[in-house]
Amino acid sequence: MALAVKFSILTLVFACIGSGDAFFFLLKPLAELGRYYEDHNNLVQPTYTSSSAKKIPEYDFIIVGAGAAGCVLANRLSENARWKVLLLEAGPAENEFNNIPVLTTFVQNSHYNxxxxxxxxxxxxxxxxxxxxxxxxGKGLGGSTMINYMIYNRGNPADFDRWAAMGNPGWSYSDVFPYFLKTERASLRGLEDSKYHNYDGMVSVEFPxxxxxxxxxxxxxxxxxxxxxxxxxxxxxxxxxxVQTNTINGMRQTAYRALIEPILANRPNLHVKANSRVTKVLINPNTKTAYGVTYSTNFRNYDVHASEEVVITAGSINTPQLLMLSGIGPADHLKYIKVPVVQDLPVGQNLVxxxxxxxxxxxxxxxxxxxxxxxxxxxxxxxxxxxxxxxxxxxxxxxxxxxxxxxxxxxxxxxxxxxxxxxxxxxxxxxxxxxxxxxxxxxxxxxxxxxxxxxxxxxxxxxxxxxxxxxxxxxxxxxxxxxxxxxxxxxxxxxxxxxxxxxxxxxxxxxxxxxxxxxxxxxxxxxxxxxxxxxxxxxxxxxxxxxxxxxxxxxYQQLGTCRMGPVEDLTTVVSAQLRVHGINNLRVADVSVVPTTISGQSAALSYMIGEKAADLIKETWTQ
CATH class of the missing domain: 3.30.560.10 (Glucose Oxidase, domain 3)
Known part of the structure; x- marks a missing residue:
């Protein structure tokens, strides 16, 4: 959108600020969008059966959820021109109101939530x-980075050392610190020479x-x-x-704008589909191998297959929901709601x-x-x-x-x-x-x-x-x-x-x-x-x-619903390599895998987990 048009739109919104009533009258429709969407969320979509789905071409990797971790993964995996990557997101693209940091409370009442x-x-x-x-x-291209307070906080080194001590090799602070740095492009006045920051990544970190x-x-x-x-x-x-924030020159920088928009035009092997809600992971019940997903868009269902892996990056609420809908979860609960059980795991438990x-x-x-x-x-x-x-x-x-x-x-x-x-x-x-x-x-x-x-x-x-x-x-x-x-x-x-x-x-x-x-x-x-x-x-x-x-x-710190840990630990869902226990070619790579509490914010964690997951996947499929 041209700068003059953007200025005109914001001028319309803020023109009556001096009289608060007029200002709030102009912003009320934005706040009401979220309430309307909440009220009608269960009504606007029809119910489909898998047999009605239309088959579309195969990909090497399917990533479910375009939040921070999903955008990192889509960027890193598509670096290999031989890999065809599909990024699916249930929500829409952002608008100009998302980008204004001071309007965060209003955006959280919009259809991006x-x-x-x-x-x-x-x-x-x-x-x-x-x-x-x-x-x-968040619901949209960028996930919760579209609606959060943009605070960038990695957490305490002791948090990650606890992860490793719980049976998760490769997740100590010394292990994950390089992945935090890899994404970051810091512009922090007074910290220009700090060894704790990186200055050439893709995600901006600055003081407002x-x-x-x-x-x-x-x-x-x-x-x-x-x-x-x-x-x-x-x-x-x-x-x-x-506060240190994921903003660029004072404007919100979503994960999608930082990591996908700059590369999308030059990577024909990367496809992004917004407004495409994944309703099921396709799993062969005999081999227990994930081979694709079913998603809906424009009131139609589509099956899409992945030759290598399905990676779920839908967050601590939607990831366990999708796994349970796909038959991966507590067996008693799935039987009660008549979902065929594929793998009995404590999905959805341990919500922090x-x-x-x-x-x-x-x-x-x-x-x-x-x-x-x-x-x-x-x-x-x-x-x-x-x-x-x-x-x-x-x-x-x-x-x-x-x-x-x-x-x-x-x-x-x-x-x-x-x-x-x-x-x-x-x-x-x-x-x-x-x-x-x-x-x-x-x-x-x-x-x-x-x-x-x-x-x-x-x-x-x-x-x-x-x-x-x-x-x-x-x-x-x-x-x-x-x-x-x-x-x-x-x-x-x-x-x-x-x-x-x-x-x-x-x-x-x-x-x-x-x-x-x-x-x-x-x-x-x-x-x-x-x-x-x-x-x-x-x-x-x-x-x-x-x-x-x-x-x-x-x-805004939901964690742990697909907890990481060794298979012998019956409270865990994924391994330290982020593979779902007992299911082939299926990983979870978002904050739902966090095994314990942290002193940080979920956005910074998500970027790190996405970077770590990308290397784990590359190591698996390039050998």
């Missing part, structure tokens, strides 16, 4: 509609070019209470830093999902510092954006992150809490983005946060992330219809220790707010109690325990 919703929880999600938390994950004074003060305040300023992708992960407490909002005694949709977003902000600067480049308002250890952390240098600093609060987008995306009840929002919409004072939020939850969930099929969403049981906060760890993180965020640097703003915790926690004083730990169970939700 699968819009899955967890099953009702007893011990968490009390403040969400029907006590069901949303589970956002715009910073508020409030974010600078948060960094200073964290240092004043004893937290070092660090490169969290460097030698140590304990400390505070501005870091939770984030979103309810810690601070009110300041000043104005003009936070990212409310007001006078900051004038037409000059749009012009700044196209020149790689200005407030539109801040990813969903997130500017800084502080990694710390609580009294419950392991003595290995790995943090168990991250405090994510956001300029603004739940009301900064008028309730159309974050509140809607997280399914926060309107009654709760109106009582606690609604008054802030008319308050002139600035706000900032400390989102407290539990990096290593003890609680585990699982995923099951709703039925044998591939177009129905799976049942997701997150079991957030089932272990009391998770609540206590988050409570320590909240107290540390409050301590930072009282640092000498932040005292100039006279920051105070929002004093309106949550309706279901009013029996406690705000100074009582029991109030915050109640608040944690009310306003904690996903930190």
């Amino acid at each position: 699968w819009a899955d919703v967890a099953e009702p929880q007893n011990g968490s999600c009390w403040g969400m509609v029907d006590q069901r938390c949303s589970i956002p994950h 070019p715009f910073r508020t004074n409030l974010a600078r003060t948060f960094i200073k305040g964290a240092r004043e209470v004893g937290h070092k300023k660090i490169d969290y992708n460097g030698k140590s992960q304990l400390g505070v830093s501005y 999902d870091s939770v984030v407490f979103n309810g810690l909002t601070f009110i300041l005694n000043e104005t003009g510092h936070s990212l409310l949709f007001d006078s900051r977003f004038q037409l000059h902000s749009i012009a700044d954006y196209f020149h790689g600067r200005g407030p539109l480049t801040i990813p969903g308002g997130v500017e800084a992150i502080d990694f710390l250890q609580t009294s419950r952390s392991q003595p290995n240098g790995s943090p168990d809490i991250a405090i994510v600093f956001s300029t603004g609060s739940l009301v900064s987008d008028g309730g159309l983005g974050l509140r809607s995306g997280k399914r926060i009840k309107k009654t709760l929002y109106n009582k606690v946060y609604g008054p802030l919409e008319t308050l002139k004072n600035d706000q900032w939020t400390a989102s407290v992330v539990l990096l290593h939850p003890k609680s585990r969930g699982y995923i099951k099929l709703r039925n044998a219809n591939p177009y129905n969403s799976p049942k997701i049981y997150t079991n957030y906060l089932a272990e009391e220790e998770d609540v206590e760890t988050l409570l320590e993180g909240i107290k540390e965020a409050v301590r930072i707010s009282k640092s000498p640097a932040m005292k100039r703003y006279d920051a105070r915790v929002l004093g309106i109690p949550l309706p279901n926690c009013e029996q406690y004083e705000l100074t009582d730990d029991n109030y915050w325990r109640c608040a944690i169970r009310t306003l904690s939700s996903t930190a």
Whole structure:
């Protein structure tokens, strides 16, 4: 799209920013798209039988899912001109709104999100509609890199050494570090000579070019209470830093734009099909060999065969769903929903999902510092954006992150809490983005946060992330219809220790707010109690325990549903070579294979896993 046309479109959206009502009226259709898609997702597609599928030509490799790992694999495997590679993706291509970092909360309410919703929880999600938390994950060319907060965080070296110690040779930190570097093209001011970064990869990593004074003060305040300023992708992960993001000149860079668009025209052996939903992996039940997939597009089914391998890179929700639909999963469950069992494996078990407490909002005694949709977003902000600067480049308002250890952390240098600093609060987008995306009840929002919409004072939020939850969930099929969403049981906060760890993180965020640097703003915790926690004083730990169970939700970190490990470990689904146990020519290469918790973000992990998987596959088929 020409630059002038892009500018005109964004001008239309932001022209009325000065009057918030007009702005939100213009953005409401974007937010409502996701809700419409969720409501009609199970109705718009007919049910097909495999026998009705049309056969199309054979490929060497079929990759299911165009997220970060899938795009890496498609790029690396198609380097061999003799290999014919097909990349299938259920969703569409991106649009210009995807690319604007500050609109992240709105994009998560669009049709680029699968819009899955967890099953009702007893011990968490009390403040969400029907006590069901949303589970956002991306649907489109780029996968979750189309809708995430773009934060690039690899995790702690100790995380990967634990993987190797669990029976996964080749996955220690020294093993995977080169694969992190291989993808990265860093442009980080002040870190130009760091040995912990690479500067000639294809995926951009940079600091957002715009910073508020409030974010600078948060960094200073964290240092004043004893937290070092660090490169969290460097030698140590304990400390505070501005966020490093997968953006390029302030614009979101999806995996597809980074890894596929630059090569597609010059690689006739690589084919990409969007809006093509894979409904089944084709497996010979006698030889237990995968030989292709069935996918649907434009209301027709197609069978496509792979002579070498099928590689599933659909993520921690869709990958176990597809495997179970194909007969690979817990035998009792598959028999119950009448799916023929091909291989009895614990697919969908061991769901790990870091939770984030979103309810810690601070009110300041000043104005003009936070990212409310007001006078900051004038037409000059749009012009700044196209020149790689200005407030539109801040990813969903997130500017800084502080990694710390609580009294419950392991003595290995790995943090168990991250405090994510956001300029603004739940009301900064008028309730159309974050509140809607997280399914926060309107009654709760109106009582606690609604008054802030008319308050002139600035706000900032400390989102407290539990990096290593003890609680585990699982995923099951709703039925044998591939177009129905799976049942997701997150079991957030089932272990009391998770609540206590988050409570320590909240107290540390409050301590930072009282640092000498932040005292100039006279920051105070929002004093309106949550309706279901009013029996406690705000100074009582029991109030915050109640608040944690009310306003904690996903930190977009679903992992482990196709756990990696030796075949003797009956909790695992794939080997250290990412091969599905007991099935030939079928691999899983996404974050669903992660065997334990991590201190990083799933996007960085996905890029690394894709690179590692590409080498494993090349080693197999070039010998």
